[in-house]
Amino acid sequence: MDKFTKLTAPALPVDQPNVDTDQLAPARFLRRPRGDGYADVLFHDLRKAEGGHIVDDPRFAGAGIVVADRNFGGGSSREQAVWSLVDAGFRCVIASSFGDIFYANSAKHGLLTIRLDNAVCKALRDALHATPGAEMTVDLDAQTIVAPDGEVISFEIEPSRRKRLLQGLDDIDLTLTHDAAIGAFEAEYSRRKPWLELN
Amino acid sequence: MSDPKTIIDKIWEEHEILRDEGGTSLLYVSRHLAHDGSIHAFTFLEERGLTPRRPDRIFATPDHGTPTVSHDMADLTDPDQRRVVTALAANAKRHGFTHFGLGDRRQGIVHVVGPEQGISQPGLVIVCGDSHTSTHGGVGALAFGIGASEVMHVLATQTLWIKKPRTMRITIDGERPAGVTAKDIVLSIIAHIGANGGAGHAIEYAGSLIRSLDVEERLTVCNMSIEAGARSGMIAPDETTFEYLKGKPFAPGPEHWEAAVESWRALRTDEGAVFDREVRLDASQLTPMVTWGNSPEDALPITGRVPDPAQAKDDITRDAILRTLDYMGLTPGMALTDVTVDQVFIGSCTNSRIEDLRAAAAVAGRGRAVVPAMVSPGSSTVKAQAEAEGLDRIFRDAGFEWRESGCSMCVGMNGDLVASGKRCASTTNRNFRGRQGQGSRTHLMSPAMAAAAALTGRLSDVRDLG
Numbered sequence: 001m002d003k004f005t006k007l008t009a010p011a012l013p014v015d016q017p018n019v020d021t022d023q024l025a026p027a028r029f030l031r032r033p034r035g036d037g038y039a040d041v042l043f044h045d046l047r048k049a050e051g052g053h054i055v056d057d058p059r060f061a062g063a064g065i066v067v068a069d070r071n072f073g074g075g076s077s078r079e080q081a082v083w084s085l086v087d088a089g090f091r092c093v094i095a096s097s098f099g100d101i102f103y104a105n106s107a108k109h110g111l112l113t114i115r116l117d118n119a120v121c122k123a124l125r126d127a128l129h130a131t132p133g134a135e136m137t138v139d140l141d142a143q144t145i146v147a148p149d150g151e152v153i154s155f156e157i158e159p160s161r162r163k164r165l166l167q168g169l170d171d172i173d174l175t176l177t178h179d180a181a182i183g184a185f186e187a188e189y190s191r192r193k194p195w196l197e198l199n
Numbered sequence: 200m201s202d203p204k205t206i207i208d209k210i211w212e213e214h215e216i217l218r219d220e221g222g223t224s225l226l227y228v229s230r231h232l233a234h235d236g237s238i239h240a241f242t243f244l245e246e247r248g249l250t251p252r253r254p255d256r257i258f259a260t261p262d263h264g265t266p267t268v269s270h271d272m273a274d275l276t277d278p279d280q281r282r283v284v285t286a287l288a289a290n291a292k293r294h295g296f297t298h299f300g301l302g303d304r305r306q307g308i309v310h311v312v313g314p315e316q317g318i319s320q321p322g323l324v325i326v327c328g329d330s331h332t333s334t335h336g337g338v339g340a341l342a343f344g345i346g347a348s349e350v351m352h353v354l355a356t357q358t359l360w361i362k363k364p365r366t367m368r369i370t371i372d373g374e375r376p377a378g379v380t381a382k383d384i385v386l387s388i389i390a391h392i393g394a395n396g397g398a399g400h401a402i403e404y405a406g407s408l409i410r411s412l413d414v415e416e417r418l419t420v421c422n423m424s425i426e427a428g429a430r431s432g433m434i435a436p437d438e439t440t441f442e443y444l445k446g447k448p449f450a451p452g453p454e455h456w457e458a459a460v461e462s463w464r465a466l467r468t469d470e471g472a473v474f475d476r477e478v479r480l481d482a483s484q485l486t487p488m489v490t491w492g493n494s495p496e497d498a499l500p501i502t503g504r505v506p507d508p509a510q511a512k513d514d515i516t517r518d519a520i521l522r523t524l525d526y527m528g529l530t531p532g533m534a535l536t537d538v539t540v541d542q543v544f545i546g547s548c549t550n551s552r553i554e555d556l557r558a559a560a561a562v563a564g565r566g567r568a569v570v571p572a573m574v575s576p577g578s579s580t581v582k583a584q585a586e587a588e589g590l591d592r593i594f595r596d597a598g599f600e601w602r603e604s605g606c607s608m609c610v611g612m613n614g615d616l617v618a619s620g621k622r623c624a625s626t627t628n629r630n631f632r633g634r635q636g637q638g639s640r641t642h643l644m645s646p647a648m649a650a651a652a653a654l655t656g657r658l659s660d661v662r663d664l665g
């Protein structure tokens with residue numbers, strides 16, 4: 001999986017709460033093979049709707065960070081929501097809360113998701129609206145964010161998640177190093193619940 | 200005696216192989232459910248040159264993209280649908296896992312099929328590449344929806360890396376008021392705690408009202424845990440659960456039944472166990488609900504009115520309400536029962552089991568649909584049973600369309616769509632913008648309320664139908 005260490009990039013404010021995975025990647029695109037790319041899928045229907053979507057605002061061109069509101073990525077388990085963001089060039093989303101499955105999926109593709117207080121997210125978005133195209137820096141090692149005005153904000157992240165992102169660890173390779181433990185557990189499990197064995 | 204534990208702690212401990220230094224657990228997966236949307240994960244697995252570790256723990260059935268007009272493969276002409284449905288069957292054959300394909304009487308929406316076949320059982324860790332896997336908590340399983348990369352991981356290793364969620368107990372004591380269904384209960388919960396109120400938590404639903412629900416109703420409540428932000432929600436198994444599972448094809452057979460039930464009886468939260476969060480709702484306050492907006496938390500009693508942005512508590516909320524009213528084509532302050540609908544959908548993993556169809560038919564039989572209405576049973580087994588009971592006749596006589604089983608208009612991947620600007624009274628679980636089709640307007644409600652909306656052409660209080 002892709003590593004995440006440190007990123008400096010323009011940031012995109014997305015003001016709406018509850019940006020669900022159906023908005024991030026509408027259902028009719030979900031069967032597209034991964035290799036065909038998902039950049040155009042991101043916010044597809046909102047971009048086509050009247051008024052468009054801020055992701056297409058040229059003042060925020062080249063944005064690599066999203067600053068959102070609460071419950072970003074709630075809804076379905078579709079990993080395409082993450083693929084769309086990553087393929088469109090985003091490597092970090094900051095919000096006050098995330099959909100749990102989206103949160104789990106994001107790390108598999110080197111997309112760093114950071115939880116900050118809603119008021120802090122709001123202040124960051126206000127700053128980004130005031131100075132469109134302003135850059136922010138996200139440093140996973142130091143667990144800090146540098147806001148457009150230079151203020152340094154620290155953030156929390158689960159240690160396992162941080163390590164996996166920093167090192168770009170592949171879960172399957174890691175898990176296979178525990179193969180013996182899994183095998184032993186599995187044998188014991190089958191003894192405990194024999195009714196799960198299919199004949 | 201050891202410390203009192205929650206049911207979530209107990210199941211977690213029983214499946215935790217190890218915990219890394221950062222506190223993330225490697226959990227053993229008891230049973231893995233797959234569907235036609237799992238195609239990406241199988242492709243990833245193949246690209247890595249891996250094969251499923253335990254095909255005997257995989258159970259699959261096509262649902263998301265299956266047509267509801269016909270289940271004959273010859274009629275499956277859409278190339279994308281055909282590709283994914285065929286790929287699932289081919290993977291099942293190649294790897295040797297259980298597969299209920301199109302045309303099989305056991306086919307259906309994976310979350311309806313799991314409990315129906317007894318694949319889902321108390322105390323298991325169940326995963327599926329679909330967020331509504333929480334449904335299986337209705338039989339007392341700890342069940343998580345996972346993404347494609349995690350599905351690949353489970354296929355390869357039969358395990359999942361996951362940090363133990365915080366625990367939340369939602370207790371509802373008291374008697375169920377008239378007209379209140381499981382759907383109304385869960386919509387009330389979501390309205391109360393918010394669409395991300397359960398984020399980071401696993402929920403146990405408890406209390407005398409919850410205990411009084413039958414298994415199908417429990418499945419409906421647990422199904423929408425994800426709409427409350429929680430990856431899983433569960434109800435401790437009890438005699439109701441055991442009775443439900445007994446004799447089902449993949450449930451423990453007679454030789455294991457006693458031992459299984461004995462182990463299941465231990466699956467309850469101990470007296471004095473501490474949850475990270477406790478929420479209480481009063482059953483007497485529950486009432487039939489509908490949603491008005493684009494988040495499942497936008498649920499109100501059917502007797503209510505569309506919110507007025509002028510009364511919003513802050514700018515962000517006002518802006519969100521305005522945008523929602525604009526999208527939904529609603530006027531602030533209008534009575535919900537004045538909202539007219541263009542069509543009705545009865546189906547989805549939330550509300551397509553036999554009892555849901557009985558409840559809808561009981562209302563449908565009292566009149567005639569004045570707008571297009573479609574019924575898609577949750578599984579081909581449910582469909583057959585409904586037909587044996589004559590429910591299909593009742594629906595057809597009332598002008599409803601009686602279709603094959605699948606996800607259908609819940610997500611529209613099979614082409615069953617709500618047209619742009621059209622308003623649908625729906626028994627599904629998501630009222631997101633564009634969920635049922637670009638520009639679609641969805642109102643969530645119970646099967647009885649959806650059937651009532653079909654007869655009146657507007658959102659209706661089922662209690663007014665007498």
Ligand code: SF4
Nearest residue numbers: 331547548606609610
């Ligand atoms: S019925 Fe709807 S919510 Fe349920 S699995 Fe199918 S698409 Fe998902």
